[in-house]
Structure formats: C-alpha cells, structure tokens
Amino acid sequence: MLLCDIGNTFLHFLDDKRGEYKRQVVAFNPSTLLEKVYYISVNKTLSKKLEDLDNWIDVEPFIQRENYYETMGIDRICAVEAISHGVIIDAGSALTVDIVRDGVYEGGFISPGKRAMQKCYSEISPALRYPFHFELDQQKLATNSQDAISYGYLKLLASEILSYNLPIILTGGDAEDFAKLFKSVAVNKRLLFEGMQKIITQIEKI
Amino acid sequence: MLLCDIGNTFLHFLDDKRGEYKRQVVAFNPSTLLEKVYYISVNKTLSKKLEDLDNWIDVEPFIQRENYYETMGIDRICAVEAISHGVIIDAGSALTVDIVRDGVYEGGFISPGKRAMQKCYSEISPALRYPFHFELDQQKLATNSQDAISYGYLKLLASEILSYNLPIILTGGDAEDFAKLFKSVAVNKRLLFEGMQKIITQIEKI
Numbered sequence: 001m002l003l004c005d006i007g008n009t010f011l012h013f014l015d016d017k018r019g020e021y022k023r024q025v026v027a028f029n030p031s032t033l034l035e036k037v038y039y040i041s042v043n044k045t046l047s048k049k050l051e052d053l054d055n056w057i058d059v060e061p062f063i064q065r066e067n068y069y070e071t072m073g074i075d076r077i078c079a080v081e082a083i084s085h086g087v088i089i090d091a092g093s094a095l096t097v098d099i100v101r102d103g104v105y106e107g108g109f110i111s112p113g114k115r116a117m118q119k120c121y122s123e124i125s126p127a128l129r130y131p132f133h134f135e136l137d138q139q140k141l142a143t144n145s146q147d148a149i150s151y152g153y154l155k156l157l158a159s160e161i162l163s164y165n166l167p168i169i170l171t172g173g174d175a176e177d178f179a180k181l182f183k184s185v186a187v188n189k190r191l192l193f194e195g196m197q198k199i200i201t202q203i204e205k206i
Numbered sequence: 207m208l209l210c211d212i213g214n215t216f217l218h219f220l221d222d223k224r225g226e227y228k229r230q231v232v233a234f235n236p237s238t239l240l241e242k243v244y245y246i247s248v249n250k251t252l253s254k255k256l257e258d259l260d261n262w263i264d265v266e267p268f269i270q271r272e273n274y275y276e277t278m279g280i281d282r283i284c285a286v287e288a289i290s291h292g293v294i295i296d297a298g299s300a301l302t303v304d305i306v307r308d309g310v311y312e313g314g315f316i317s318p319g320k321r322a323m324q325k326c327y328s329e330i331s332p333a334l335r336y337p338f339h340f341e342l343d344q345q346k347l348a349t350n351s352q353d354a355i356s357y358g359y360l361k362l363l364a365s366e367i368l369s370y371n372l373p374i375i376l377t378g379g380d381a382e383d384f385a386k387l388f389k390s391v392a393v394n395k396r397l398l399f400e401g402m403q404k405i406i407t408q409i410e411k412i
Binding site: 069070071093094095096097099106107108109110111112113116117119120121123124125127128140141142143144145147148149151152153155156157159160163 | 326349
C-alpha cells in the first residue's frame with residue numbers, strides 16, 4: 001500500500017516495501033504513478049489535479065470532521081486518529097499538542113516550534129540569542145540567560161504536558177530534542193501515516 | 207528627588223513632584239540638568255558622559271550584584287530589589303519573571319513579550335495570525351486556532367506563575383493585559399523606581 005502526505009513543497013510517501021521517501025511538488029507528475037495511493041493534502045492546486053485520477057484516493061472525506069475543530073489541519077487530525085489515549089506532541093515549525101483521553105479528542109494547544117522560538121528570542125535582544133538547553137534541570141529556576149529562555153520555553157511546556165497524566169507520544173522533525181524533556185516518552189515519526197492506515201482499514205471494510 | 211532609568215532610546219524620569227516623564231536620548235544633554243539625579247543605565251555611551259557629571263549618581267555600584275546572575279539586566283534587578291516576597295512579571299518586549307521568597311532571590315525565567323510572541327506565531331503561518339485572548343478559559347483545552355495559541359502562550363505562563371504560590375506583582379507596558387490572567391494580582395508600573403528608591407535610602411544612610 002502507498003500512503004502520501006502532501007504539503008506545499010513536498011509529497012511525503014510511505015510505501016509498504018520501500019519505506020519513506022519524499023518528492024518535490026514542482027517536479028512531480030501524479031499521473032506517472034499507476035498504483036493506488038491514499039493521500040491527505042494541504043496543497044489545493046495539487047488536490048485539484050488529483051480529483052481526475054482514479055487511483056489517488058483522498059482520505060479526508062472519511063474522517064469524522066465533527067470530532068475536531070474547524071480550522072484544525074488534516075495532518076494534525078491524522079496523527080490524533082492514530083491513538084486512543086495520550087498526548088501527541090508534533091514538533092515541527094509549530095509545536096502542536098493534542099490530548100486524546102479514552103478515545104475522545106479533548107482539544108489541544110499550539111506553541112511555536114524550536115526554530116521559530118529561538119528566532120523570536122534573538123529578535124527581542126541579541127543577549128537572548130542562545131540555543132535551547134533541552135537537558136535543563138526543570139526543578140531549578142534559571143540563573144543564567146540560556147537557562148532563562150530554556151525554562152521559559154521548555155519547562156513551561158513540559159509542566160503542562162505532564163499535568164495531563166497521560167502517555168506522551170512525540171512526532172515531527174524535532175521529536176528527539178523534545179523527548180529529552182520527559183522521563184517516559186515514545187517517539188513515533190510515522191504517527192500520521194499510522195492514523196491514515198487506521199482510517200483506510202475502515203474505508204476498506206465498507 | 208529625581209530618578210532616571212536610562213535605556214538605549216529613552217531616559218525615563220520620575221520626579222517627586224512632576225511625576226513620570228520621558229526624554230529621547232538623542233535630544234538630551236545631561237549637563238543641562240543641575241539637580242541631583244540617581245540613575246541606572248543600559249546605555250553605555252550615555253553612561254560614559256555621565257561619569258564626568260557630579261550630580262548624576264549611578265545606583266548600580268550600590269547593588270549587591272552577587273545576589274543576582276551575571277548577565278541579569280540592571281532594570282530587572284531594581285524591580286526585584288523593590289519587593290521581599292513575591293513573583294515579579296515585567297511585561298515588555300521580553301516578559302521576565304523573577305521569584306523572591308522571604309527576601310532571597312531564587313531565579314527566574316524569560317518568555318517572549320506579547321508583541322514578539324504574536325509576530326512569532328504569525329510568521330509560522332498566516333493561519334496563526336490572531337491577537338491573544340487574555341480572557342481565555344484556562345481550564346479548557348483549545349478548540350479553535352485563536353485559543354490554541356492563547357493557551358500555548360498565556361495558560362502555560364499563568365500555570366507556572368501560580369505554581370509558586372506567592373503574591374504576583376505585574377509591571378511593564380503590557381501589565382494590564384497580563385493582569386487578566388490572574389484572580390489576585392497587583393499592577394505596579396513604578397516597581398523599578400521603588401527598587402531604586404530603596405537602594406538610595408541605604409546609600410544616603412552611609
């Protein structure tokens with residue numbers, strides 16, 4: 001089975017046999033692919049083209065959208081669909097946090113991602129231009145500038161997430177960095193694809 | 207008595223009788239002022255000039271710097287000197303949080319200020335370009351984009367601050383906005399000057 005997560009710049013594929021790979025949107029002609037592809041897409045131009053291709057199946061219509069809020073991204077929803085009990089942290093350009101308890105989506109919040117937050121601090125003052133200290137002692141208030149911004153970003157985030165008392169699942173490009181904040185955490189870079197897979201299994205039963 | 211907080215752009219005065227007023231650094235000649243001025247300064251060029259003027263007295267050498275960390279701003283230290291028990295939130299371009307318990311400075315942390323954080327979210331995605339919702343229900347996870355970023359910024363901050371179980375004192379340009387996050391809070395825009403005043407009283411005793 002071939003799964004595809006379509007962004008504005010890349011198509012991100014997961015193939016049963018070949019594993020994961022990426023293709024640039026500009027250089028990709030979807031009609032060259034003849035096998036069945038299940039996809040989600042935030043790229044409206046490409047989505048339009050795919051409507052005419054029978055082997056490209058949009059997963060989005062099969063999701064119970066009413067369980068989520070209106071402007072919630074389809075990629076975030078697919079990651080949530082993958083689990084039934086836990087906190088999902090997707091650490092990318094934004095850091096989205098979503099809470100699912102006993103199969104029910106409770107809501108979430110959005111923090112800036114690592115790079116965006118670092119840029120934010122360094123634009124306030126060159127004196128705050130530090131990389132974050134992910135190994136920070138979270139029990140101790142900061143007594144230097146690097147720890148002061150790391151505490152302000154990372155400790156506040158970790159406290160909030162631990163307060164839910166749920167299993168923690170990390171995904172996204174910066175998952176390994178944020179994993180350092182927790183004693184017990186699972187890193188799963190394919191969470192979105194696992195969510196798609198789960199929805200597809202339901203489609204195929206129909 | 208005349209107190210002055212010197213930044214890179216403005217001199218911020220507090221006069222016993224006239225109250226507060228500001229002067230632009232570029233348009234200000236310190237030798238025109240003949241009365242005694244107690245000041246703190248982060249402006250090295252202007253500080254250099256003031257060394258030759260007997261009526262301008264730098265308060266910084268009278269502060270016990272060893273109680274604070276090396277790179278901590280003198281303005282932040284003065285605000286802390288004003289109180290002996292509480293959390294100080296200075297909501298400006300950065301949002302600094304400092305904890306003083308039973309007369310002892312315990313440390314603090316730095317979050318981005320309101321404007322910097324709003325810019326940060328909106329640069330991640332135009333879909334996150336919202337003003338913050340300071341009246342947010344902090345007990346409820348977000349189910350729309352505006353609340354998702356407001357929760358990510360404000361609720362995490364409020365939780366951390368409440369966790370100290372100390373009186374909360376707000377200062378800085380955005381103090382009124384952040385005051386909405388707490389049931390019990392004092393807004394004191396002159397905290398830094400009160401700290402200076404306290405140090406000066408000790409100087410004058412010598």
